[in-house]
Amino acid sequence: MDFLTFLTTFGILFLAEIGDKTQLVVFNLTLKFKESWKVGFGATLGFAVIVTIGVYIGVIIEGFVPPRILNYISGAIFLILGIREIISLRGEWRDHMKNQEGGASVEIREEGEEKEAIAKHKRLQKNPILAGFGFIFLMELGDKTQLMTISLASGSSSILEIWLGAFLALSSLAWVGAFFGGVIAKKVPKFYIEAISASLFCIIGLLLVLSPA
Numbered sequence: 001m002d003f004l005t006f007l008t009t010f011g012i013l014f015l016a017e018i019g020d021k022t023q024l025v026v027f028n029l030t031l032k033f034k035e036s037w038k039v040g041f042g043a044t045l046g047f048a049v050i051v052t053i054g055v056y057i058g059v060i061i062e063g064f065v066p067p068r069i070l071n072y073i074s075g076a077i078f079l080i081l082g083i084r085e086i087i088s089l090r091g092e093w094r095d096h097m098k099n100q101e102g103g104a105s106v107e108i109r110e111e112g113e114e115k116e117a118i119a120k121h122k123r124l125q126k127n128p129i130l131a132g133f134g135f136i137f138l139m140e141l142g143d144k145t146q147l148m149t150i151s152l153a154s155g156s157s158s159i160l161e162i163w164l165g166a167f168l169a170l171s172s173l174a175w176v177g178a179f180f181g182g183v184i185a186k187k188v189p190k191f192y193i194e195a196i197s198a199s200l201f202c203i204i205g206l207l208l209v210l211s212p213a
Contacts, residue, residue, distance in 0.1 A: 002158040009152055009165030015200060017145060017173050025135050026177035033128040036178040042132025043174035049137060051166045054146040058153025058162075067155065074151035075208030081144050082201030089194055136174070145170065155208070 017023060026043050030036045062070065140146055149166050156162055 002161045005156060005158040006161040006165045009162045010169045012152075012169075012200070012204065013145060013148060013166050014169040014173060015196065016148065017170060018176075022136060022139050022143075022145075023173050023177035025139065026132065026174050029128065029131050029135065030178045033131070035128045038128035039132040040175045040178040042129035042134075043136045043178070044132075044171040045129075046133040046136030046140070047170040047174060048167055050140045050146055051149055051163055051170065053141075054149030054166070055153040055159055055163045058150045058155075059159060061150070061154040065154070070155045071208050074155050075205040075210075077147055077151045078201045078205030078208065080205075081147070082198045082205060085194055085198030085201065089191065089198060092191060132174075140170075151208075 026039060029039045033039055065073070145166075149162070152166070153159060153162050
């Protein structure tokens, strides 16, 4: 078992998704259904499918693309994600400074987006397990989480460790969102989490681009 790969994957995805819109959706679904374990279970199944698809695509890509090129592609993905996050954070900086006590403008805007997303998929609201699975699958398919999973899997031989790291990181965040999402959102300003995450993406991207094949 390659514990370094497992821990690296877990840490990257955990930090990338903590406080993200997906976790807020799980939290909002919990408020709606009042059955947090069912929402958490459905979300866990959704993440299992998303991570499996990401790892599978990564393995396929590895069979056709040389390792050196994979490093460039994976590094570019992380750099793009990091730079995009930094650009978006610049626009939120003034709002954050004006609302240091609770990051009100950012939180309210994001909460509104998640409630709007839930309202658009009324059929998923009838069953908490189906709702947890459906929203996670729809929101994470092709999202940065899956792109990072694909990038990590495409350049590594430790596929099982990457799958476990990604799955456990994301599913644990789903349960955190189900039970403690509101508390965490109040204690840790999302702006700081996003800033650390964006910096980490850029560092990882540079390391991948500069590392030997």
